[in-house]
Amino acid sequence: MLDYLFSPYTIRGKTIKNRCTVPPMVTDFCTADGKATERYIAYHEAKAKGGFGLIITEDYAIDPLGRGFRNVAGLWNDDQIESHSELPKRVHKYGATILAQIYHCGRQTNRGVINAVPFSSTAIACPFGTDIPQALTTEEVKQTVSKYGDTALRAKKCGFDGVEIHGAHGYLITQFLSPYSNKRVDEYGGSFFNRARFALEIIHDVRAKCGDDFIIDMRISADELVEGGITLEDTKALVPYLEEAGLDMIHISAGNYLSVDLNVPGCYVNHAWYVDMAKEVREICDIPVIAVSRINDPILANSILRSGKADFIAMGRASLADPEFPNKAKEGRFDEIRRCIACNEGCIGTLFGDNPIRCVLNPTLGNESHCAIEPAKVAKKVAVIGAGPAGLEAAMSAKKAGHNVTVYEKDSHAGGQFHLASIPPCKGEITDFIVWQTNQCAKLNIPIKYNTEATVALMQSEKPDAIILATGAAPVRPPIKGIENSNVVFANDILAGKVQPGANCVVIGGGQGGAETAHFLAQMLRNVVVLEMLDQIAADQAISPRWHLLKALENRKVQLHTNVKVTEITADSVKAEGKTNMEFPADTVVISTGSKSVNSLKDELANAGFDVKVIGDANKVGAVMDATSQGYEIGRFI
Structure with a gap:
């Protein structure tokens, strides 16, 4: 069934063992002077070991x-070669081929990172930038071309099989290619050929310095998805010239920083939505094409190859969620694959804060060199109370360490509040992770006792040596006049299907949870108003899904009010103060003003003499990736 995905492909005498590709993703795992760390190397090695070709x-x-x-x-200098030379060796050990992506981000940086004014093709600021860049002189452009070739040669000396020239996403090469950003009037501006000159000269320089046994790939944005930017037809006109210049492979992406919601698409964007662009490019060139974007399933990946739309499938965030994705797929272990849910919280949201990347679903990401679960010196009987993400992660790691584990869950299913997060539109893939966790528990012979309220008496009868308390959180009820009225409900009750909302709904609280609940209500054809004390809606959500959520709320005609304070809830309305006094009709008032930890059982159990560890929201209300990380760590060291 996956013959296409696991067939080899030879380029420049180098045979790539399968079509499973890890695309470039910034990790922030290197040093400030650009040198490789063990963390950086082990991160890539895990993907090679996991079967990526x-x-x-x-x-x-x-x-x-x-x-x-x-x-x-x-x-950018020879002193960096030694630290990066270990990486190709470790990857080649597992039969994988490795390319170093080389780039200059041009205007898409800032003084805080480089301690200088950025450079670009033209003195036009990036929409997200704080600085107007300096336009490179003609001579500086030629010097920069040479720097690409020099960097590629260093990559070859490190042992890389080739390079991918980053010509996408609004970085420096795109800043020359695109009339959106290139307003030059020298030999690198104006006409199609002039704007393409920079990219073509880079390919020639890399080939001249690295020889014929070196793979040269280029990543491009087939469509920048902004007004005045590169379009697919522009790209199709360009690609034959890139191929003629010596390009061996082309990686079809889309977008730039202004269209980041589509450039790194979240859960609101369809799977594999760039693929038809890749297909059109493939039809006009004779070099292999890499397709990318929201491809998180091996059957989907194989289907794209089988339909002739691409030659390689890049699965970046899928590789973050599960670096063993290819091996599991090849062995038919589909139910063991931990599929990316495109939340963008750890990979993009964390990175844009200039912090090392993480993954909501994979607590070992970035910790590959020191996260192995070692056999426990003494096997214990462990009780895990709560079958949410934290509890089940703890149960799995404790079991792998050799402990006897039982999970107790008061509800009829696993997932906790993470299951409620799957209810709003476009969030359904969250259930894939919950099912994955329960399947893993079943394979590890970890019983989950549903519909079982954990009590001190129950624990005394079960006699565990250690208890992991993962009882999650409960909604906060704010001190608003009328909060006890019968028309007031919590967002959790709406999402759990416990309440049938009326025609006019007012959501108090416009964080991610409140905004997504509003989207859910609006899709049920209710009239919805959101009232938020702060100045932004869903400010706690990652940028890409947030932009799509705000657009969806706009399309569904949800009224969004920020900088307002709710003063009273009546039997049929909500009153608020902002720039003016306001009143909104309300059959149903939905409270989404945060959560508080549920952990009262901790003291009761401790007083009864039990060894209790509290994790996840029960310890401190936070992000899901904090919960899974805590669960993994506490389980392996319990």
């Missing part, structure tokens, strides 16, 4: 002034 690293900056983040990889 082609691995393309994160952006290797060709110049320290071309970095977009403080701790990205770099090969």
